[in-house]
Amino acid sequence: MNISHTTREMPTAATNTSTSWRSKPSWKEIARNKSRLVSKLLKDYDKRIRPYTGVLPMDVRVDMLVSNIWAIEESQMDFTIDIYLRQYWEDPRLSFLENEMQKTLTLNRQTIDEIWVPSTYFFNAKKAYFHDVTTDNYLLQIHPDGNIFYSVRLTVTMACKLNLQMFPHDVQTCTVMLESYGYQATDVYYKWNSRNSTGDVVFIAEDLEMPQFMITNVKLEERTNIYNIGPHSALVAKFTFHRRLGYYMIQTYIPSMLTVTISWFSFWISPDSPPARVGLGITTVLTMITISNSARAPLPKVSYTKAIDWFLLMCLVYVFGALMEYAIVNFYSCKVQYKRERKKKKAEQEILEQESEKEEDKFTSPCLNGSLKKNESNGSYRLAVVVDSKNPFFPRAQLNKKHPKFRFSRRHRQKERDDLDESDSQPPKKHHHYFWDPYETAFMTSEPAYSVDKYARIYFPVTFAVLNSIYWIVYAPDKMIF
Numbered sequence: 007m008n009i010s011h012t013t014r015e016m017p018t019a020a021t022n023t024s025t026s027w028r029s030k031p032s033w034k035e036i037a038r039n040k041s042r043l044v045s046k047l048l049k050d051y052d053k054r055i056r057p058y059t060g061v062l063p064m065d066v067r068v069d070m071l072v073s074n075i076w077a078i079e080e081s082q083m084d085f086t087i088d089i090y091l092r093q094y095w096e097d098p099r100l101s102f103l104e105n106e107m108q109k110t111l112t113l114n115r116q117t118i119d120e121i122w123v124p125s126t127y128f129f130n131a132k133k134a135y136f137h138d139v140t141t142d143n144y145l146l147q148i149h150p151d152g153n154i155f156y157s158v159r160l161t162v163t164m165a166c167k168l169n170l171q172m173f174p175h176d177v178q179t180c181t182v183m184l185e186s187y188g189y190q191a192t193d194v195y196y197k198w199n200s201r202n203s204t205g206d207v208v209f210i211a212e213d214l215e216m217p218q219f220m221i222t223n224v225k226l227e228e229r230t231n232i233y234n235i236g237p238h239s240a241l242v243a244k245f246t247f248h249r250r251l252g253y254y255m256i257q258t259y260i261p262s263m264l265t266v267t268i269s270w271f272s273f274w275i276s277p278d279s280p281p282a283r284v285g286l287g288i289t290t291v292l293t294m295i296t297i298s299n300s301a302r303a304p305l306p307k308v309s310y311t312k313a314i315d316w317f318l319l320m321c322l323v324y325v326f327g328a329l330m331e332y333a334i335v336n337f338y339s340c341k342v343q344y345k346r347e348r349k350k351k352k353a354e355q356e357i358l359e360q361e362s363e364k365e366e367d368k369f370t371s372p373c374l375n376g377s378l379k380k381n382e383s384n385g386s387y388r389l390a391v392v393v394d395s396k397n398p399f400f401p402r403a404q405l406n407k408k409h410p411k412f413r414f415s416r417r418h419r420q421k422e423r424d425d426l427d428e429s430d431s432q433p434p435k436k437h438h439h440y441f442w443d444p445y446e447t448a449f450m451t452s453e454p455a456y457s458v459d460k461y462a463r464i465y466f467p468v469t470f471a472v473l474n475s476i477y478w479i480v481y482a483p484d485k486m487i488f
């Protein structure tokens with residue numbers, strides 16, 4: 007809506023007493039003349055009868071200025087629109103001779119009640135009201151040739167069938183359909199008015215901005231609706247709305263993705279800290295449920311699945327999955343701990359038996375000269391075997407055969423050498439060092455619980471990223487509007 011500001015001069019006494027006042031009619035004369043003209047036009051005028059009745063069907067041309075569109079209400083499946091509805095028609099009974107005093111008549115609300123007006127109504131209106139501040143918002147102009155221009159300001163809430171399968175990536179089309187209530191198409195025919203100065207028919211106010219939508223198209227149709235009482239002419243304006251994603255990004259998508267990401271932190275927390283892992287898991291599940299509820303709250307209870315339902319379901323499954331993963335880890339962890347204890351006990355029993363035998367009998371032989379030491383602090387065993395200089399591979403092969411649980415260890419080499427040789431005055435002999443921690447051996451041999459965490463660290467983020475990409479490709483293939 008372009009508004010320009012101009013100043014104008016009011017007629018003054020000086021204007022009326024100028025030398026040319028006799029040739030130009032005074033404003034009082036003009037007013038009196040117009041008053042007489044209106045009375046004359048309305049005398050014998052029967053507003054019950056339409057123009058051209060019994061002679062021709064008449065056209066009613068329509069255009070409109072949309073000054074505002076209030077948010078589309080998904081739960082109610084409607085939208086509210088502020089319009090200046092403008093109707094144009096010809097009524098030869100109201101034509102008059104144009105002259106200096108008789109130009110276009112601009113009249114007020116009362117005159118509308120005295121002339122014939124089309125019985126226009128909104129087909130899909132749920133409720134509507136006229137504006138009356140500070141006076142009734144009506145405009146009526148009668149042109150000398152009998153053309154009438156009638157404008158009225160309305161706020162109408164219209165039904166709009168929404169398909170929310172793609173919500174919130176949806177594009178909605180809402181219609182404004184107006185029709186003649188009382189006249190059949192053979193009497194009154196509606197047409198979109200493209201005869202105005204711009205050629206536009208539905209003007210959208212320049213400053214109209216919808217917080218959640220963007221109007222991307224307006225399509226116009228003229229149609230005839232067939233009823234059992236006969237055909238009625240109608241006009242349809244179809245507004246296309248693209249939903250803006252910004253709100254849903256901030257309120258739903260980003261918080262959900264962050265919640266899912268937080269749930270993965272559990273995979274890096276020790277399985278031996280159940281309060282930490284269970285607490286994190288349950289918090290993220292509850293957070294996801296809260297986000298889902300608030301995202302769905304304004305939506306109607308439709309029976310089909312919406313895009314956002316899939317996304318929220320996916321996130322919920324992931325946070326639930328992270329909690330379930332801990333249940334599995336915990337189960338295996340307990341099982342493993344039990345087995346580990348048993349293995350450790352068995353291993354220690356074995357060692358005790360070995361220790362009870364003479365060390366040399368067990369770990370030394372003419373070809374395998376070894377020295378076994380137990381680390382009392384952690385229960386591990388270390389064995390240093392003198393290497394046969396002629397055959398350096400000999401002791402390891404021999405030991406692997408005799409004591410397969412011992413592992414060659416570089417880690418303890420220097421320490422062992424110091425321990426073994428400190429009391430030896432001879433030059434140090436070359437040793438191979440072997441290590442066996444019965445506890446560690448039992449622990450390392452079966453650790454499915456820890457493997458589950460290790461796999462989860464990769465599996466959860468990768469699959470979530472893949473599913474997310476599929477979601478955005480399927481549901482937001484076109485441009486996204488924020």
Ligand SMILES: NCCCC(=O)O
Pocket residue numbers: 071090091092145157158
């Ligand atoms: N000042 C109200 C104008 C009405 C209309 O443009 O239809």
